[in-house]
Amino acid sequence: MSITKTSTSSDIAPSDITPLDTRAHLLAIGYQLIAQKGFTAVGIKQILDTAGVPKGSFYHYFASKEAFGEAIINHYFTKYKNRLETIGAQDISAQQKIYDYFQSWYDTQQNGCDHEKCLVVKLSAEVADMSEPMRKVLYAGYQQTISWLAEQIKAGWADNSVPKLDNIAAESMAKRWYFAWLGASLIAKISQTNTPLAEVWQMTTTEMGR
Structure with missing residues (x-):
C-alpha cells in the first residue's frame, strides 16, 4: 500500500x-x-x-521557553489522544486494539528517525526536576494513555479477547504495561539496541493472550 x-x-x-x-x-x-x-x-x-x-x-x-515546552507537550498529547481515539473506534477486538497500539510503539521506538520517537521518552527524565508546569503536563499525558489502556483491557475482558488475571484491576495492568514500555524505551536509547523493546513486547503480547 x-x-x-x-x-x-x-x-x-x-x-x-x-x-x-x-x-x-x-x-x-x-x-x-x-x-x-x-x-x-x-x-x-x-x-x-x-x-x-x-x-x-x-x-x-x-511567554518563555518553558511555556513553549509546555505548549509542545500539550500539542503532542492532543494529537496522541486523537490517535488513541482512532484506534479505539476500529471495529476489531479490544485485544487487537491493544496489540496495534503497542505495535506502533515498538515500531517507532526502534533505532533511527529521532523525530518519530515518543516525546515522552525524550523529555520525562530531562524536565521532571527542571519545570513543574512541564512535569504536570507530562504526567497528565501519562494518565490519559493509561486510562485509555485500562478501558481497552476492560473491554477485552468483556469480549473475552484479553485474559483476566485474578486480583489485578484493569488500571493496575495498564500501568504495569505502560511503565514497562516507557522503561524499555529509555533503556533502548541508552543501550542503542532493540533488545529491551523486544523483551517487553514479548511480555505484553503473552499477557494479552497472543
Missing part, C-alpha cells in the same frame, strides 16, 4: 507562513528539534532561525 505524503506546518517555507500559521509552525519546528536534541540543548535562537520567525513573534505566543 502506498502512502502519499501530505505537507505539514514544518514543510512550509517561512515566506509562505501567515500569522495564523505561525504558532503551529513554531510548535512543529520546536517538536522536531527537541525530539532530536532534548529540551535544554535547543535554544530559542535555533528555533527561530530554523522556523524563519522573528523573535517578537515567538514572545507574542509564548
Whole structure:
C-alpha cells in the first residue's frame, strides 16, 4: 500500500507562513528539534532561525521557553489522544486494539528517525526536576494513555479477547504495561539496541493472550 505524503506546518517555507500559521509552525519546528536534541540543548535562537520567525513573534505566543515546552507537550498529547481515539473506534477486538497500539510503539521506538520517537521518552527524565508546569503536563499525558489502556483491557475482558488475571484491576495492568514500555524505551536509547523493546513486547503480547 502506498502512502502519499501530505505537507505539514514544518514543510512550509517561512515566506509562505501567515500569522495564523505561525504558532503551529513554531510548535512543529520546536517538536522536531527537541525530539532530536532534548529540551535544554535547543535554544530559542535555533528555533527561530530554523522556523524563519522573528523573535517578537515567538514572545507574542509564548511567554518563555518553558511555556513553549509546555505548549509542545500539550500539542503532542492532543494529537496522541486523537490517535488513541482512532484506534479505539476500529471495529476489531479490544485485544487487537491493544496489540496495534503497542505495535506502533515498538515500531517507532526502534533505532533511527529521532523525530518519530515518543516525546515522552525524550523529555520525562530531562524536565521532571527542571519545570513543574512541564512535569504536570507530562504526567497528565501519562494518565490519559493509561486510562485509555485500562478501558481497552476492560473491554477485552468483556469480549473475552484479553485474559483476566485474578486480583489485578484493569488500571493496575495498564500501568504495569505502560511503565514497562516507557522503561524499555529509555533503556533502548541508552543501550542503542532493540533488545529491551523486544523483551517487553514479548511480555505484553503473552499477557494479552497472543
